[in-house]
Amino acid sequence: MQKLSIEDIVSKIKKEEKFHAVAEDYSLTIKIDDYVHYACAAVHDGHQFRKELWDNCIHTQYERWYEEDPETKNMVHSNPIVIAGCDSRFEYDLNRDPENAVFATAWGKKLWHKPLSEEHKNKSLEKHANFYKVTHALISKLEEKFGVVIVYDMHSYNWKRWDREVPTWNLGTSNIDNNRFGNDIESWRQRLSEIKFPEHIKSTALVNDTFQGNGYFLKYITQNFQNTLVLATEIAKIYCDELSQVIYPEIVSTVRTQLQSRLKEHSNAFYKRHS
Template identity: 75%
Template sequence: MQKLTIEEIIKKIEAEELFRAVASDYSFTIKIDDYVPYACAAVHNGHQFRRELWPKCLHTEYERWYEEDPETVNMVKHHPIVISGMDSRFEYDLNRDPDNAIYEDAWGKQLWKEPLTTEEKSKSLEKHRNFYKVVHALIKTLEAKFGCCIVYDMHSYNWKRWDREVPTWNLGTSNVDNTRFKNSIEDWRQELSEIKLPNGIASTAKINDTFQGNGYFLKFITENFDQTLVLATEVAKIYCDEEGQIIYPEVVSAIRKGLRTCLPEHASNFYNIYSN
């Protein structure tokens, strides 16, 4: 893996070079092992939290971890194109627009002991801005090369906080063209429901049950690219003890194995339908 500037990453994408890189400020990673008409993203996978912000933060390391999406990049790491955040959403949230990317409070609790300075905010927002420069360059290249593209926007959620039965998988589709992409959305839901999980865990899948797909990552791509479908795909945190901060590697592995098979097949079907 190389350490590259934003300009160097974009230049490689535009030249359709194969590479694996971390941004020079270590804010995100990107790998392109092959140019294919689909990409995977894990924007909330990151846990890094800038050292200078530690004294100001009221949330503990565990409270931050609890609301992040750990292991989501590991679930899709074998796919050819993967982009993943490394910084915690508590520094800046890649799934919110720039004006709302830096929290003042989070899940009902004030985040900062004192307001962040303009300089502190600017550092975080520059990383947010750079990430989306790369996303734009990537999708632009894929659409130009293939005529269409599909992006699997991977997230996880804390199922124990719900007071009702919730699905293992949730697809948020309220901000994509459901009329045009109805069949691809339903096919993806069906594929997810058939992933085999260990320890007696059911693999149920629903659409717009717990989340509706209102994230900025999905909206940014959808608003800028007419031929790209973003599937906001949430998995319940059945792969960890969300209260004890323990990861279950065998469940992560099973999810990764299932996605390694069904995801490329789904992407191929999407391409065959919408590339013409």
Template identity: 70%
Template structure:
């Protein structure tokens, strides 16, 4: 893996090079093993939190982990194109627009002992901006090369805080073109429902049951590119104990192995159907 500036990463994409890189500010990773008509994204996988912010933060390290999406990059790590955030959403949230990406309060609790200085906000928002410059270059290249693109936008959610039964997988589709892509959405839902997990973990997959797909990553791509479908794909945190901060690697591995087969299969079907 190379450490590269944002401009160098974009130059490599424009030149259609394959590479593994971390941005020189350590805010994102991107790997491209091959140019294919799909990519995987894990915008909430990051857990880094700048040292300058530690003393001013009222949330604990566990509070942050609880609201992040740990292991979501690992679930898709072996696919040809993977982009992921390295920083905690508590510094800046890649799935919110720039105006709302730096929190004052988070999940009902004040985040900072004293208001964050504008200079600190600016540092964080620059990283947010850089991420989307790379996303724009990447999807532009894929659409130019293949005519269409599909993005598997991986997330996880805390299922135990719901007071009703919730699905193992949720697809958020309220901001995509369902008339055009509805069949691909339903095919993906059925594939997810068929995944087998250890310990007899129940497998269900629903559309817009817990989340509706209102994230900025999805909206930015959908509004910027007319031939790209973003599938906001949420797994309930059945792969960890969300209260004890324990990850179950055998469950993560089971998800990864099955997605390794399912994602290319689904992406190829999408490409055949929509490339013209």
């Protein structure tokens, strides 16, 4: 993996170069093993948190981890194109617009002992902007090359805090064209529901049950690109103990292996239908 400036990453994408890179400021990673009509993203995978913010942050390391999406990059890493955030959403949230990406309260709790300085805010917002420069370059190139593109926007959620039964998988579709892409949504939901877990874990998949797909990443791509479908795909945190911060690597491995074949099959059917 190379360490590259944002400008160099964008340049490589424009030239259709294959590469693995981490941004110079370590805010994002991207790998392109091949230029294909689908990409995977894990915008909330990151847990890094700038040291200069530590003493000012009221939330504990565990509280931050609890609201992040650990292992979501790992779940899709075997696919040809993967972009992921490295920083915690508590520093800046890639799934919120720039005006709201650096927040003062998080999940009902004040985040900072003292309000952040403009300098600290701007440092975070610059990394947010850089992520979207790379995203824009990537989707531009893929649409130019293939005409239609599909992006699998991977997230996870804390299922134990719900007071009702919730699905293993949730698709958020309220901000995409359901008339145009309805068949693709349903076929992805169906494929997810068929993923086999160890016996004690059910596999269910619903649409707009726990979340509706209101994230900025999906909205940014959908509003800027007419021929790219973004599927906001949430897995319940059945792959870890969200209360004790223990990851179950065998479950992560199961998800990664089964997603790889299903992603390829689904994206190929999507491309055949819409190209």
